[in-house]
Amino acid sequence: MSMAMTDNEITLAIIQTLKEGKKQTFQELMDELQPYDMACQYKEIPHKHRNKFLIYLSLEHLTEMMQELDKEEQLDVLGKLGIEKSTQVLDLMENDNLASLLADLDQEQIDDLTSEMNREESKVVQNLIKYPKETAGRIMNNRYVWIPKHYTVREAVDKIKHFAELAEYLNYLYVIDEEKKLAGVVSYKDLILAELHDKIEDIMYSRVVKSDVHTDQEEVAKLISRYDFVSLPIVTADDTLVGVITVDDVIDVVIQEANEDIEKLSASGKAIDFNTKPWVAAYRRLPWLILLLFIGLISGGIISGFEDTLETVVALAYFMPMIAGMTGNTGTQSLAVVVRGLVSDDLDMKRVIKLVLRELWVGLIIGVTCGLLISNIAYFWQGSFTLGIVVGSSLFLTLIIGTLAGTIIPLILYKLNIDPAVASGPLITTINDIFSLLIYFGLASMFISKLM
Amino acid sequence: MSMAMTDNEITLAIIQTLKEGKKQTFQELMDELQPYDMACQYKEIPHKHRNKFLIYLSLEHLTEMMQELDKEEQLDVLGKLGIEKSTQVLDLMENDNLASLLADLDQEQIDDLTSEMNREESKVVQNLIKYPKETAGRIMNNRYVWIPKHYTVREAVDKIKHFAELAEYLNYLYVIDEEKKLAGVVSYKDLILAELHDKIEDIMYSRVVKSDVHTDQEEVAKLISRYDFVSLPIVTADDTLVGVITVDDVIDVVIQEANEDIEKLSASGKAIDFNTKPWVAAYRRLPWLILLLFIGLISGGIISGFEDTLETVVALAYFMPMIAGMTGNTGTQSLAVVVRGLVSDDLDMKRVIKLVLRELWVGLIIGVTCGLLISNIAYFWQGSFTLGIVVGSSLFLTLIIGTLAGTIIPLILYKLNIDPAVASGPLITTINDIFSLLIYFGLASMFISKLM
Structure with a gap:
């Protein structure tokens, strides 16, 4: 295949080979494609050619391509393959990918799919599914090479050669002791630079950075990105090596966690992408919108409580959206800083206090600036000095409260082991709406005689 | 050092060795630490011990630790090291890290720092800085191994051994032709599985996935995460290999881009983390808050235009925050879906149309649901059937408009090559505020006789 072929030209060539039944040309085309591109091509060609595409594809390519499809598409392909070939594919799939395919299916479907599989492989995968979602155990895989610590460099190199096909990355070898506990790690670079007769335990690095199977996947991502590792060993409570998490999975975790933070901060609902159906x-x-509808009604209730004040000075309504909006916004700003800060930093009490004091200062600075600005605007627009004072000092107070609420509430949730992003968005909006309206109309009612 | 030592115990041990002047024990302690942990320890110990810490640290450790510090801390350390040692460190630093240290400094500072450096190294780095921010050229590094395509496997393995210390990851070797153009890639796994006398050009993979130096870093991250690569070769317009981008840098890019999206969506201002000073x-x-203040005033202006309506039926004010809030929120929801969808998916016209139609349906469904709900609530709360109809149909209309605005505006910005997140947040809020108030008070004014 010419290196210069565009994706469209490749699609046409693939359809051509399928139509003409040229299996070998088809496979040569596939040899030059990345798994992701095979999956794109498979989805691009007309439905009527897809069965033949699957039949012509070698088992290895089929397995690689499967891992690039989403769940629904995978189940569809497995159905088309028939029980025998699909079992072969399942046996070959990396077990973390297989686990994420099987998760959420009901037991009957799982049994159907795995009934003919290699028993050991199937057991490993069914064990993976038992770990809670978003933990290290759920996303780890077993495609790594381990060696006993009494090996020499030569023995280690021989073992690598033997397992090269199997290992996902060859950067590290994990070293275990007699009880199968993780004892150290050796990089491939170390092996190359060592002498063949050196003992592994003499050249290994024994202070291994590792994670427990129950660690949250976000913590694993933090470790890998902090230390620039390509993979991280995963151990059980008694330090037995049970899997590795590789950096490519970590990128997916980082993207997924960022999306979750954004979903929660923008209250946009779980896991909606370009392919989600309108009803879904x-x-x-x-749920979020209905929640916000009722939150909006609480604000309405507070306003109705100040009906007399509002009827007397209708101009108060003009500044209402601005004050509520600004307070909500400064709260969201602080919230975003805290939520994203937690992605890469750990927090101790010293930092918490420093952070809260910082935000208090920020609140004061923006409160003074915006308060003075709006006082002048309100005075010149409505010609009332008192109105200027009321609007300006309300904004000053609500900005400070909003900023602090946006900082302190997520920190409390984090301390209570609740994801700060999940509850804080709507929570902070409610609290800030209530405070801002109470302060604004409260101050206005106090000065009502001067406002008339 | 005992593997079981906690971070605090290590800190105490370090201070002890520094006090007692035990350089060798200190270096043994450091041998067992990851660069990130060294940096943490350096920042943890009292200021008075830091100079000695730097003096005792070997040049390699010093360089590794430098790369884990932030810019201010790096400049501080370089200052403490003095011109000779700091030049040695700069020579050893990976050039992408060095480039990000030098970027944003003024030319005089750059000249000061690089004056004594290895001329070639310094030139390479100064060239990197010339690439625009957030492009592939700016974050690539030169720590990779390349081989001519006429090499045999044996020659390739010899070259790897020679450059093992230099290469960041040994997963791939990049193959170049006579004109230094990128011709292929060989994985280390391929080398292990091949025979020593095989020719590289026979076993190499020639359809190389690569990026141009001017590609946006977000696109590079998309490629690496899509194909699960450990590194990606970077070429100039004529296909000359000039660097690689490695997966650990991509994780940083993914986190940085996610933070930027969140900053923009929550209008929280650029690059604020736990360590930013309050004034900064x-x-x-x-700027965002002041912008939002004026946006709030536009709403106020619209309300003041309907002063008569509002004075006649004060109850209209009760539903104002809810309608504006809901419209803003559905817009932000759609915006978040589009902005995050673009992180992993590409868009063509077919998908755009599908997406807009999907969001139209979503708008209709949530419009009908929330509209009916609020109609009933308004009717039972205020006892006015007409008010219920006005509030309900306003919400119905504004939710549809809000949803579509939140979808279409970022898509247009994307088409115009403007980052959709940057302008859309405040833009969508403004548009949605204006529409929602105009529709709400417009409808109310039409039915004013029945509302009284």
Whole structure:
């Protein structure tokens, strides 16, 4: 295949080979494609050619391509393959990918799919599914090479050669002791630079950075990105090596966690992407919107409580959206800083106090600036000095409260082991709405005689 | 050092060795630490011990630790080291890290720092700085191994052994032709599985996935995470290999881009983390808040235009925050879906149309649901059937408009090559505020006789 072929030209060539039944040309085309591109091509060609595409594809390519499809597409392909070939594919799949395919299926479907599989492989995968979602145990895989610590460099190199096909990355070898406990790690670079007769335990690095199977996947991502590792060993409570998490999975975790933070901060509902069906997307977004509808009604209730004040000075309504909006926004700003800060930094009491004091200062600075600005605007627009004072000092107070609420609430949630992003968005909006309206109309009612 | 030592115990041990002047024990302690941990320890110990810490540290450790510090801390350390040692460290630093240290310094400072450096190394780095921010050229490094395509496997393995210390990851070797153009790639796994006398050009993979030096770093991250690569070769327009981008840098890019999206979506201002000073944080947040203040005043202006309506039926004010809030929120939800969808998916016209139609459906579904709900609530709360109809149909209309605005505006910005997150947050809020108030008070004014 010419290196210069565009994706479209490749699609046409693939359809051509399928039509003409040229299996070998088809496979040569596939040899030059990355798994992701095979999956794109498979989805690009007309439905009527897809069965033949799957039949012509070698088992290895089929397995690689499977791992690039989403769950629904995978189940569809497995159905088309028939029980025998699909079992072969499942046996070959990396077990973390297999686990994420099987998770969420009901037991009957799992049994159907795995009934003919290699028993040991199937047991490993079914064990993976038992770990809670988003933990290290759920995303780890067993495609790594381990060696006993009494090996020499020569023995280690021989073992690598033997398992090269199997290992996902060859950067590190994990070293275990007699009880199968993780004892150290050796990089491939170390092996190359050592002498063949050196003992592994003499050249290994024994202070291994590792994670427990129950660690949150976000913590694993933090470790890998902090130390620039390509993989991280995963151990059980008694230090037995049970798997590794590789950097490519960590990128997916980082993207997924960032998306979750954004979903929660923007209250946009879980896992909506370009392919989500309208009913599903609406169903996922509605709970937040209905919650916000009632939050909006609480504000309405507070306003109705100040009906007399508002009837007397209708101009007060003009500044209402601005004050509520600004307070909500400064709260969201602080919230975003805290939530994203936690992605890369750890927190101790000293830092918490420093952070809260910082935000208090920030609140004061923006409160003074915006308060003075709006006082002048309100005075010149409505010609009332008192109105200027009321609007300006309300904004000053609510900005400070909003900033602090946006900082302190997520920190408390984090301390209570609740994801700070999940509850804080709507929570902070409610609290800030209530405070800002109470302060604004409270101050206005106090000065009502001068406002008339 | 005992593997079981806690971070605090290590800190105490370090201070002890520094006090007692035991350089060798100190270096043994350091041998067992990861660069990130060295940096943490350096920042943890009292200031008075830091100079000695730097003096005792070997040049290699010093260089590794430097790369884990932030810019201010790096400049501080370089100052403490003095011109000779700091030049040695700069020579040893990976050139992408060095480039990010030098970027944003003024030319005089750059000249000061690089004056004594290895001329070639310094030139390479100064060239890197010339690439625009957030492009592949700016974050690539030269720590990779390349081989001519006429090499045999044996020659390739010899070259790797020679350059093992230099290469960041040994997963791939990049193959170049006579004109130094990128011709292929060989994985280390391929080398292990091949025969020593095989020719590289026979076993190499020639359809190389690569990026141009001017590609946006976000696109590079998309490629690496899509194909699960450990590194990606970077070429100039004529296909000359000039660097690689490694997966650990990509994780940083993914986190940085996610933070930027969140900053923009929550209008929280650029690059504020736990260590930002209050004045700086306030200064970065204020522009958005002041913008939102004026946006709030536009809403106020619209309300004041309907002063008569509002004076006649004060109850209209009760539903104002809810309608504006809901419209803003559905817009932000759609915006978040589009902005995050673009992180992993590409868009063509077909998908755009599908997406807009999907969001139209979503808008209709949530519009009908929330509209009916609020109609009933308004009717039972205020006892006015007409008010219920006005509030309900306003919400229905504004939710549809809000949803579509939140989808279409970022798509247009994306088409115009403007980052959709940057302008859309405040833009969508403004548009949605204006529409929602105009529709709400417009409808209310039409039915004013029945509302009284």
